[in-house]
Amino acid sequence: MVRKLKPLVFLACLLPLGNLAWKGLRDELGANPIEVITHSTGLWTLIFLLLTLTVTPARKLLGLPELIRFRRMLGLFAFFYVCLHFVTYIWLDKFFDLHDMAKDVVKRPFITVGFTGFVLLIPLAVTSTRKMIQRLGGKRWQWLHRLIYLSAIAGVVHFYWLVKRDETLPLTYGGILVVLLGYRVIARLPSLVSRPQPNGPPLASPVSGVGRDSS
Amino acid sequence: MLLKKTPDALAGEVTDKKFYLNRRKFMLAAAGVGAAALTGDKLYRLLSPSELVRAGTKLDTAKKADFAGGEKETPYKDVTSYNNFYEFGTDKYSPSGEAPKYLHPRPWTVAVEGLVKKPKTYDIDSLLKLFPLEERIYRHRCVEGWSMVIPWLGFPLGSFIQQLQPASQAKFVEFTTLYDPKQMPGQTSSVLDWPYVEGLRLDEALNPLVLLAVGLYGEALPNQNGAPIRLVVPWKYGFKSIKSVVKIKFVESQPATTWNKAGPNEYGFYSNVNPEVDHPRWSQARERRIGELLKRKTLMFNGYGDQVASLYSGMDLRKNF
Numbered sequence: 001m002v003r004k005l006k007p008l009v010f011l012a013c014l015l016p017l018g019n020l021a022w023k024g025l026r027d028e029l030g031a032n033p034i035e036v037i038t039h040s041t042g043l044w045t046l047i048f049l050l051l052t053l054t055v056t057p058a059r060k061l062l063g064l065p066e067l068i069r070f071r072r073m074l075g076l077f078a079f080f081y082v083c084l085h086f087v088t089y090i091w092l093d094k095f096f097d098l099h100d101m102a103k104d105v106v107k108r109p110f111i112t113v114g115f116t117g118f119v120l121l122i123p124l125a126v127t128s129t130r131k132m133i134q135r136l137g138g139k140r141w142q143w144l145h146r147l148i149y150l151s152a153i154a155g156v157v158h159f160y161w162l163v164k165r166d167e168t169l170p171l172t173y174g175g176i177l178v179v180l181l182g183y184r185v186i187a188r189l190p191s192l193v194s195r196p197q198p199n200g201p202p203l204a205s206p207v208s209g210v211g212r213d214s215s
Numbered sequence: 216m217l218l219k220k221t222p223d224a225l226a227g228e229v230t231d232k233k234f235y236l237n238r239r240k241f242m243l244a245a246a247g248v249g250a251a252a253l254t255g256d257k258l259y260r261l262l263s264p265s266e267l268v269r270a271g272t273k274l275d276t277a278k279k280a281d282f283a284g285g286e287k288e289t290p291y292k293d294v295t296s297y298n299n300f301y302e303f304g305t306d307k308y309s310p311s312g313e314a315p316k317y318l319h320p321r322p323w324t325v326a327v328e329g330l331v332k333k334p335k336t337y338d339i340d341s342l343l344k345l346f347p348l349e350e351r352i353y354r355h356r357c358v359e360g361w362s363m364v365i366p367w368l369g370f371p372l373g374s375f376i377q378q379l380q381p382a383s384q385a386k387f388v389e390f391t392t393l394y395d396p397k398q399m400p401g402q403t404s405s406v407l408d409w410p411y412v413e414g415l416r417l418d419e420a421l422n423p424l425v426l427l428a429v430g431l432y433g434e435a436l437p438n439q440n441g442a443p444i445r446l447v448v449p450w451k452y453g454f455k456s457i458k459s460v461v462k463i464k465f466v467e468s469q470p471a472t473t474w475n476k477a478g479p480n481e482y483g484f485y486s487n488v489n490p491e492v493d494h495p496r497w498s499q500a501r502e503r504r505i506g507e508l509l510k511r512k513t514l515m516f517n518g519y520g521d522q523v524a525s526l527y528s529g530m531d532l533r534k535n536f
Contacts, residue, residue: 030297031293031296031505035503108497161496162496164359165407166406
């Protein structure tokens with residue numbers, strides 16, 4: 001089932017890019033296509049981060065542990081879109097002027113926080129292979145990959161700080177993130193109090209999950 | 216030094232051609248059928264004054280002047296589809312869809328109030344007859360960091376003010392946009408404090424560059440561009456150029472303006488285009504000219520320093536941003 005669905009989900013994840021490319025080729029991106037591309041890739045980064053963070057609660061609440069097999073793909077798509085977002089910025093906004101970029105990162109809080117969110121995702125993408133999980137060991141790998149929480153928070157703050165006035169959308173994504181992170185806090189509470197499972201936290205078990213996934 | 220010429224546009228020729236084709240198409244559409252095309256809109260004016268000057272109606276102009284140093288005009292399609300007009304939605308693509316559906320630029324009145332010898336409410340069509348229309352090509356710089364070159368049609372606000380004879384106590388001019396959530400559905404949201412208000416110091420308002428615009432590209436203003444009448448202040452960020460004006464009031468003290476109220480540390484009362492004073496969240500040193508790939512340097516006073524710098528001599532423009 002999962003095996004069959006995976007290619008479909010993969011293709012679906014490419015739709016936002018396909019849509020941009022299609023509209024771009026037909027000159028339908030409006031008066032300021034670069035702005036549209038920047039906003040769209042940024043938005044999809046955030047959506048994929050939130051989808052990645054939805055996997056664990058969905059597995060538990062829906063009783064569908066096999067959903068874990070989609071998590072790495074969703075996370076890597078978040079990284080894929082953030083790379084596009086960053087390339088758009090460094091190329092079409094900064095024209096590879098690294099000095100200018102560095103000034104931006106230091107001076108503009110919304111860029112500082114967005115850049116941080118991007119950098120935090122790099123080690124996660126690098127260590128997403130089965131080999132890397134084995135090399136790091138499950139527990140350390142799991143700790144490392146909690147960086148996604150910070151990255152998602154950074155993403156929401158980046159979005160919130162950049163809009164001029166209408167904060168509806170960033171607040172919506174912020175709300176979803178609060179729910180997703182809140183679930184994790186609440187799910188951990190009983191284990192903190194009574195420690196019923198000596199084998200580790202009841203949350204995601206990425207080692208077995210991802211391992212099985214890639215076998 | 217501040218007024219050095221901008222480098223020539225780097226964009227390709229493709230846009231150019233498209234722009235001319237577009238323009239021709241719109242001109243043709245505007246000219247309409249048969250007799251109208253031959254007799255011009257003078258006949259229209261006589262037959263049905265209230266039907267005159269809706270978007271697409273061709274307007275007569277007495278004078279034409281290029282105030283953008285020969286820079287290429289931004290295509291009509293882009294000027295009329297990429298608009299900040301929060302009364303019709305907070306993104307820039309909504310107004311061109313929403314404004315034509317809701318806003319009725321006729322009948323329309325503009326009230327002149329406050330410290331003035333001749334307060335009066337003007338019907339838009341009689342106001343249009345007071346002064347000959349001029350075409351002026353201006354650079355237009357948005358506070359968000361993009362810009363356009365737009366051939367406006369209108370008359371100098373200064374000529375109008377001189378006729379109105381403001382009292383000596385009048386130091387500022389306050390402009391107000393229509394408030395009618397039925398015509399401007401965005402006003403049902405509380406994203407800004409409605410109605411939209413903007414203001415100029417009286418000497419700024421009298422500067423000959425300031426235009427009361429009623430058209431662009433030779434035609435009446437499309438609704439999304441601020442029909443039927445709007446302000447154009449080319450050396451200030453775009454939001455100062457208030458749209459769909461219903462009231463002009465002469466006052467003694469500095470008016471509370473909409474964006475300034477929304478973000479006092481981000482949008483100053485003056486909001487002169489200034490590459491050296493950044494918006495707290497982004498640089499104003501460069502801008503993306505719509506239709507161009509590379510960003511270009513932003514000019515002090517948007518390139519109009521010769522005409523306006525003296526208005527601010529002795530002022531700290533960092534403080535009075």
